[in-house]
Amino acid sequence: MHxxxxxxxxxxxxFEVGVAAEAFALARPELDVPWWYELALCAEAPGEIAAxxxxxxxxxxxxxxxxxASTVIVPGAGDVHGTPSPAVLDALRAAHARxxxxxxxxxxxxVLAATGLLDGREAATHWRYADLLGSRFPRVRVRADxxxxxxxxxxxxxxxxxxxxxxxxxxxxxxxxxxxxxxxRRMVVxxxxxxxxxxxxxxxxxxxxxxxxxxxxxxxxxxRLAEPVSVGELARAAYMSPRNFSRRFAAATGxxxxxxxxxxxxxxxxxxxxxxxxxxxxxxxxxxxxxxxxFRRHFTRxxxxxxxxxxxxxxxxx
Numbered sequence: 001m002h003x004x005x006x007x008x009x010x011x012x013x014x015f016e017v018g019v020a021a022e023a024f025a026l027a028r029p030e031l032d033v034p035w036w037y038e039l040a041l042c043a044e045a046p047g048e049i050a051a052x053x054x055x056x057x058x059x060x061x062x063x064x065x066x067x068x069a070s071t072v073i074v075p076g077a078g079d080v081h082g083t084p085s086p087a088v089l090d091a092l093r094a095a096h097a098r099x100x101x102x103x104x105x106x107x108x109x110x111v112l113a114a115t116g117l118l119d120g121r122e123a124a125t126h127w128r129y130a131d132l133l134g135s136r137f138p139r140v141r142v143r144a145d146x147x148x149x150x151x152x153x154x155x156x157x158x159x160x161x162x163x164x165x166x167x168x169x170x171x172x173x174x175x176x177x178x179x180x181x182x183x184x185r186r187m188v189v190x191x192x193x194x195x196x197x198x199x200x201x202x203x204x205x206x207x208x209x210x211x212x213x214x215x216x217x218x219x220x221x222x223x224r225l226a227e228p229v230s231v232g233e234l235a236r237a238a239y240m241s242p243r244n245f246s247r248r249f250a251a252a253t254g255x256x257x258x259x260x261x262x263x264x265x266x267x268x269x270x271x272x273x274x275x276x277x278x279x280x281x282x283x284x285x286x287x288x289x290x291x292x293x294x295f296r297r298h299f300t301r302x303x304x305x306x307x308x309x310x311x312x313x314x315x316x317x318x
Contacts, residue, residue: 074108
């Protein structure tokens with residue numbers, strides 16, 4: 001059992017708490033994994049905690065719940081201009097020193113920054129809070145454009161849906177891509193967006209893929225992931241010039257078509273590395289990399305370790 005403690009600071013952000021509960025509190029026996037998560041909501045003073053929206057949430061656990069947790073989630077700061085109590089900060093520092101991974105969603109980054117554990121690190125938060133976080137904590141390298149950042153023992157994310165992405169990222173790190181994708185299907189969300197994807201894009205979601213030329217091109221690319229696909233081909237599928245297509249694609253996704261396609265290929269390789277005995281070179285070929293060297297180079301750039309090391313790390317964790 002992996003214990004997850006969610007720290008409640010008033011006013012409690014109920015959506016972010018709900019994200020953590022959906023990801024970690026529900027039993028999922030159908031996944032057939034050796035262990036799952038146990039979630040506890042905790043506060044400095046257990047009892048009724050005021051929540052965003054004018055109601056209250058009953059919290060049964062005190063800060064001692066952090067002492068037994070392997071993952072501690074801070075879903076929001078409550079007051080981004082204030083500072084949590086010394087008891088809260090000391091409990092978070094003690095959990096980190098004991099080996100727990102600390103996770104923030106949205107303005108929860110202000111709480112982690114107040115502990116000093118983000119000093120010298122990159123950190124993500126909601127784009128509207130990025131300047132304030134940087135001015136209040138100048139030793140933190142704020143990334144206003146990132147959905148989430150994984151620092152190993154400390155992870156931070158932007159607001160709202162980025163918290164879902166980070167929770168799925170944690171599940172994938174613990175159980176692999178196949179399990180994370182299964183949880184995403186249960187949650188009826190996309191399997192996962194990369195942490196480096198831009199927070200804010202200007203294009204609305206189309207009602208149907210047929211209504212969205214960029215969506216049509218993305219669908220084509222995903223169907224032909226193992227084949228060479230050029231930006232020109234994608235532009236033709238969208239009935240646009242390559243230049244106009246690249247501009248529209250960046251507006252819709254926050255990245256370029258080529259970079260997005262590389263990310264999809266790396267993402268697709270995870271399940272093959274974790275769930276098959278295929279040689280690494282064959283895995284790269286099946287997801288569309290022209291050479292083993294290209295697969296290793298792009299995978300290492302995206303994931304921080306070579307594909308063979310990822311396979312060994314996942315096997316050891318399993």
